[in-house]
Amino acid sequence: MQQLQLEASWDKALSAQDRAHIEKLFNEIKQQHYSTIVFSPIREAINHRNELLITVLVHNFSPFPLTFENTPLSYSNEQEVLAEQTFTLPALTIPAKVSMPWTFIFPQGSYTPGTSLWNGRLEIQSLPEKK
Structure with missing residues (x-):
């Protein structure tokens, strides 16, 4: 169980x-029958260094721990990809069947x-092969 x-x-x-907001998002999705990684949006912001901050609740429904090592993520709206970045985050490991909030920082x-960066969707472009 998640x-x-x-x-x-x-x-x-x-x-x-x-x-309370994070717990509500978690409770809405935890009963779903996913088998992969799902991102629930929490917040988007631009910080003082003009970096795009995308805060999500990362749901690892898979049976494997999720790590971010050279993991390409994209942030898109209905029409286009708004941001792309490859992330290596040694401090972030999400165990199997765990949901955890995290903020991904897309540098300037x-x-x-100049495009609307709100209400987008974060996705992993491809998961590394499990060995």
């Missing part, structure tokens, strides 16, 4: 409102400025 897990720094820093130059 479980919600928070990384320690997230657990300490989350406001009650954000925690990896996304299309």
Whole structure:
């Protein structure tokens, strides 16, 4: 059964409102019968360094831990790809059957400025082969 897990720094820093929102997203999707990785959008923002911050609840429905090592992600709306970046995140491992919030940071130059970046969809372009 799918479980919600928070990384320690997230657990300490989350406001009650954000925690309730994440729990609601988790409860809406945990009963679904997925067999792969699903991203539930939480928030998009541009920070002071003009980086695009995409916060999602990552649902690892697979039977394998999910790591991000040279993992290409894209962020798109209905019409076009808005951002692309390859992520290597040694600190992020999402165990099998676990959902965890995370913010992916797309540096300036990896996304299309001047387009509406809101209400997009984050996707893994291809998962590395399991050995």
